[in-house]
Structures are given as C-alpha cells and as structure tokens.
Amino acid sequence: METVNIMIVGVGGQGSLLASKMLGHLLVNAGYDVKVSEVHGMSQRGGSVVTYVRFGDKVYSPIIDKGEADYIVSFELLEAARWIEYLKPTGRIVTNTQQMEPMPVIAGLAKYPENLVEKMRAKGIQVDAMDCLALAEEAGSSKAVNMVLMGRLSHYFPDIAPEAWQASLEANVPPKVLELNKKAFALGQNG
Numbered sequence: 001m002e003t004v005n006i007m008i009v010g011v012g013g014q015g016s017l018l019a020s021k022m023l024g025h026l027l028v029n030a031g032y033d034v035k036v037s038e039v040h041g042m043s044q045r046g047g048s049v050v051t052y053v054r055f056g057d058k059v060y061s062p063i064i065d066k067g068e069a070d071y072i073v074s075f076e077l078l079e080a081a082r083w084i085e086y087l088k089p090t091g092r093i094v095t096n097t098q099q100m101e102p103m104p105v106i107a108g109l110a111k112y113p114e115n116l117v118e119k120m121r122a123k124g125i126q127v128d129a130m131d132c133l134a135l136a137e138e139a140g141s142s143k144a145v146n147m148v149l150m151g152r153l154s155h156y157f158p159d160i161a162p163e164a165w166q167a168s169l170e171a172n173v174p175p176k177v178l179e180l181n182k183k184a185f186a187l188g189q190n191g
Contacts (some may be wrong), residue, residue: 151188
C-alpha cells in the first residue's frame with residue numbers, strides 16, 4: 001500500500017497530541033509501518049501544534065512536505081487554512097469550525113478571516129467541517145474535541161474496523177474520562 005499522510009494541526013492545549021498518539025496506536029495495531037512526528041512549535045496554550053502521522057507498507061521518514069498530505073485534521077478553522085499548502089490536490093480537510101483568535105487578532109492588529117470553509121471549498125478543496133466543540137460539550141467536556149475529530153476521521157478509513165478504533169481509544173484515554181471520550185468519538189462518527 002502507498003504511504004498515507006495525515007497532518008493533525010491545532011492550538012496548544014486542545015488535545016492534538018493525544019489524538020496523534022491514538023492514531024499511531026490504531027495504525028500499528030492494524031499492521032502498518034507508522035511514523036509519528038510531533039512538531040510542537042509554540043505548544044503552550046494558544047500556539048500552533050502540528051503532528052505528522054504517516055503509514056503504509058514501509059515508511060522511511062516521519063516528515064510530510066508541501067503537497068503531500070492526504071488528510072489535514074484541524075482542531076481550529078484558521079489552522080486548517082494555514083496548512084492548506086501541505087494538502088494534496090486530492091486531499092481532504094477534516095476540521096472543527098471553532099475559531100480561536102490568535103494573538104494578532106486579540107491585540108487588535110488583525111481580523112480573523114471570514115468564511116474560511118467557503119473560501120477553501122471555492123479553491124476546489126474537499127472540506128468536511130463540523131462544530132466539534134458543540135459535540136464535545138454534548139458528550140460532557142469541551143476537552144473532547146480531539147475524540148470528536150477522530151470519530152469523524154474514522155469515516156475515511158473503512159478498512160479499519162470500528163472495534164479497532166475503540167480499542168485504541170481505550171488504550172490511550174485515562175479510565176476516568178473514558179466513557180465521555182467514547183461518547184465524543186461516537187458523536188463525531190455519526191455527525
């Protein structure tokens with residue numbers, strides 16, 4: 001199988017590292033060669049966080065170059081737009097519609113761009129956008145956006161059994177918040 005490239009992009013504190021860990025676990029258990037690379041950037045709360053997950057028969061490098069991502073999973077709308085040049089022409093963006101204002105916007109030096117989903121779609125990009133924050137809150141915590149996104153991403157991997165996704169979720173999420181995260185995953189999956 002050809003290597004599949006997934007970029008997980010977000011803002012520090014949103015749980016993107018747990019999502020990439022779960023995804024890596026899932027893919028290794030599915031029998032793939034997997035490389036995960038965390039490029040933290042300013043990973044304190046509010047800074048960009050990027051993780052590369054690559055899998056296939058044999059993966060030699062953990063890095064994804066511009067124009068190589070099959071999927072960009074984005075925790076925040078502006079982050080999806082920021083990394084768009086990494087997407088393959090046939091690639092897909094799976095994004096939360098939540099908007100978190102970056103420092104230039106908070107400081108009044110810039111405005112948050114409007115209609116980002118429409119602008120990306122106008123460029124011919126396949127965008128799967130949903131309000132993951134609302135679904136996470138419905139599951140019981142705003143911190144479960146990562147599992148809503150993983151549930152949504154699972155749609156695009158029909159060869160990986162739902163039970164395998166559940167097993168990886170159970171292996172990576174602390175027991176005290178497991179049921180909440182299972183519910184968030186299901187809401188994303190069914191959204």
